[in-house]
Amino acid sequence: MENIISPENIVYQKPTLLNDTDMHYCPGCSHGVVHKLIAEVIEEMGVEEKAVGVSPVGCAVFAYKYIDIDWQEAAHGRAPAIATAIKRLWPDHLVFTYQGDGDLACIGTAETIHALNRGENIAIIFINNAIYGMTGGQMAPTTLMGMKTATCPYGRQADLHGYPLKITEIAAQLEGTCYVTRQSVHSVAAIRKAKRAIRQAFENSINRRGSSLVEIVSTCSSGWKKTPVEANKWMEEHMFDFYHVGDLKVV
Amino acid sequence: MKEQEILLMKGNEAIAHAAIRCGCDGYFGYPITPQSEILETLAVEKPWETTGMVVLQAESEVASINMIYGGGGSGKRVMTSSSSPGVALMQEGIAYMAGAEIPGLIVNVQRGGPGLGTIQPSQGDYFQATRGGGNGDYYVLVLAPSSVQEMADFVDLAFELSFKHRIPAMILSDGVVGQVMEKVVLPPFKPRRTDEEIERECPWASTGRKGKRPINVITSLELLPEAMEKHNLHLQEKYQLIRETEVRYEEQQTEDAEYLIVAFGSAARIAQKAISIMRAEGLRVGLLRPITLWPFPSKRIQELSEQVKGILSFEINAGQMVEDVRLAVEGRTPVAHYGKMGGIVPTPDELIQALRTKLTVSK
Numbered sequence: 001m002e003n004i005i006s007p008e009n010i011v012y013q014k015p016t017l018l019n020d021t022d023m024h025y026c027p028g029c030s031h032g033v034v035h036k037l038i039a040e041v042i043e044e045m046g047v048e049e050k051a052v053g054v055s056p057v058g059c060a061v062f063a064y065k066y067i068d069i070d071w072q073e074a075a076h077g078r079a080p081a082i083a084t085a086i087k088r089l090w091p092d093h094l095v096f097t098y099q100g101d102g103d104l105a106c107i108g109t110a111e112t113i114h115a116l117n118r119g120e121n122i123a124i125i126f127i128n129n130a131i132y133g134m135t136g137g138q139m140a141p142t143t144l145m146g147m148k149t150a151t152c153p154y155g156r157q158a159d160l161h162g163y164p165l166k167i168t169e170i171a172a173q174l175e176g177t178c179y180v181t182r183q184s185v186h187s188v189a190a191i192r193k194a195k196r197a198i199r200q201a202f203e204n205s206i207n208r209r210g211s212s213l214v215e216i217v218s219t220c221s222s223g224w225k226k227t228p229v230e231a232n233k234w235m236e237e238h239m240f241d242f243y244h245v246g247d248l249k250v251v
Numbered sequence: 252m253k254e255q256e257i258l259l260m261k262g263n264e265a266i267a268h269a270a271i272r273c274g275c276d277g278y279f280g281y282p283i284t285p286q287s288e289i290l291e292t293l294a295v296e297k298p299w300e301t302t303g304m305v306v307l308q309a310e311s312e313v314a315s316i317n318m319i320y321g322g323g324g325s326g327k328r329v330m331t332s333s334s335s336p337g338v339a340l341m342q343e344g345i346a347y348m349a350g351a352e353i354p355g356l357i358v359n360v361q362r363g364g365p366g367l368g369t370i371q372p373s374q375g376d377y378f379q380a381t382r383g384g385g386n387g388d389y390y391v392l393v394l395a396p397s398s399v400q401e402m403a404d405f406v407d408l409a410f411e412l413s414f415k416h417r418i419p420a421m422i423l424s425d426g427v428v429g430q431v432m433e434k435v436v437l438p439p440f441k442p443r444r445t446d447e448e449i450e451r452e453c454p455w456a457s458t459g460r461k462g463k464r465p466i467n468v469i470t471s472l473e474l475l476p477e478a479m480e481k482h483n484l485h486l487q488e489k490y491q492l493i494r495e496t497e498v499r500y501e502e503q504q505t506e507d508a509e510y511l512i513v514a515f516g517s518a519a520r521i522a523q524k525a526i527s528i529m530r531a532e533g534l535r536v537g538l539l540r541p542i543t544l545w546p547f548p549s550k551r552i553q554e555l556s557e558q559v560k561g562i563l564s565f566e567i568n569a570g571q572m573v574e575d576v577r578l579a580v581e582g583r584t585p586v587a588h589y590g591k592m593g594g595i596v597p598t599p600d601e602l603i604q605a606l607r608t609k610l611t612v613s614k
Binding site for chain 2: 048049050051052054061064068069070071072073074075078081082083084085086088089090093110111114
């Protein structure tokens with residue numbers, strides 16, 4: 001047994017950039033997996049000394065507590081504006097934002113669209129779980145039709161609440177984007193694909209190829225009032241029907 | 252342009268030239284009258300080809316101020332400019348900068364309000380500038396230029412003070428000082444700091460974590476009340492230090508003054524003319540011009556209140572700075588206000604008339 005525990009036999013280990021702070025995320029939440037992927041990718045690219053992340057307002061507001069790189073914590077929705085300035089002023093750096101659906105596709109729509117349309121050399125990681133997690137399960141811009149939340153308790157309906165916003169499809173239309181993709185992290189295969197997407201987006205930032213948007217269709221088992229297993233199943237059955245997973249634009 | 256050359260230009264243009272010359276790393280702004288010449292001048296000068304200064308027209312004032320947050324948070328000397336309604340939009344970002352202790356420069360070339368108001372000059376944003384303007388207990392260091400020369404000189408000064416104290420700095424100008432053309436000597440060229448100098452001088456900035464140093468996080472968030480209280484007490488200590496060390500003002504003919512006018516920015520220029528007319532009539536009137544509106548020269552006004560028979564706060568608004576004058580004077584001598592609103596700039600004669608009636612000034 002002792003002979004097995006040696007460096008050449010390691011098949012998996014926690015990335016060193018992901019520290020040991022207990023995460024505040026709920027069981028089954030997608031954030032933890034995406035955080036780990038970001039830490040892994042930065043470490044594998046060897047760019048931790050040049051990496052600056054911009055965290056949002058929402059559940060991921062404390063992203064900076066878990067990944068040991070420099071961070072800036074943004075006002076609600078403003079992360080792409082902050083990242084714009086950091087990247088323009090530090091052009092060799094890897095600059096990325098990490099935003100939820102409310103932050104990116106509601107209050108920060110203007111900053112998101114314009115940063116992407118200017119072709120800012122930043123990567124945007126977009127967690128879409130169709131609900132406001134941090135504030136306790138209110139309707140998001142991406143909440144599905146008929147889906148129940150604290151502020152649409154009888155289900156989202158068009159005449160009262162309007163329609164869910166496919167901002168990633170809009171991003172793919174913009175001249176400034178070089179890479180727009182939609183991924184998920186609910187299975188081992190999906191996690192591997194999501195990791196490749198994050199790596200591509202981060203390389204685009206470092207190499208100044210334009211804006212990248214990586215949407216991760218995610219679960220919010222607390223907000224959806226489901227067990228983690230049920231939430232994954234519900235996501236596959238309902239979310240993927242509307243938010244089709246795959247690359248939307250690769251330049 | 253040669254050093255020490257005397258040029259004729261608008262206050263707004265002087266701001267732009269001074270920014271390029273004082274090692275500014277980036278300008279981010281959105282057009283609004285009466286200050287659009289700042290961005291226009293930078294676009295013509297193309298400093299990205301000479302000093303490497305970034306110039307970007309943002310999608311809104313909200314985005315602009317957050318670009319200042321990002322740039323300042325990474326240790327760079329960055330600035331934005333706008334006019335009153337645009338600066339109102341920036342208040343969220345300014346409060347976040349104050350909370351996260353991010354240096355940076357905001358130029359407000361004021362116009363009349365409230366709301367969309369008018370494009371004509373005003374000093375109606377005194378409260379907004381000196382009372383924080385956003386949420387929470389904070390201050391912004393406010394410089395009030397009264398000439399095109401000071402528009403040029405205050406850019407570097409504002410950056411120096413802003414980085415020294417890690418506090419957002421504001422140049423509170425107005426439509427007169429922004430649009431008037433006067434002679435100006437531009438400041439000498441100063442190179443932008445290198446990335447290594449920034450990492451050394453701003454060890455707190457999110458410049459990318461080198462080696463084993465702890466990570467740098469720029470944030471105004473703290474959920475533990477005890478920690479948040481501690482942070483607030485630290486900010487208040489810093490504000491007290493600034494009150495004690497950074498007050499700036501100018502006095503004219505106060506030595507023998509029986510009456511005192513307190514005025515800042517373009518109003519101080521009008522007051523100078525009124526005082527020269529009144530002095531010619533033998534009336535002993537003096538001027539105190541606050542250069543820093545926050546911190547306010549309360550102590551000096553208090554001293555002068557022991558000497559004079561009355562003080563007139565002359566502002567192009569409904570009476571805002573007069574509250575700070577009254578707080579300084581604490582009833583020792585009568586304090587009155589005179590001003591106009593709506594984009595009307597009072598004349599020296601109107602000021603003289605107000606002084607006579609409000610303080611019953613006579614020989």
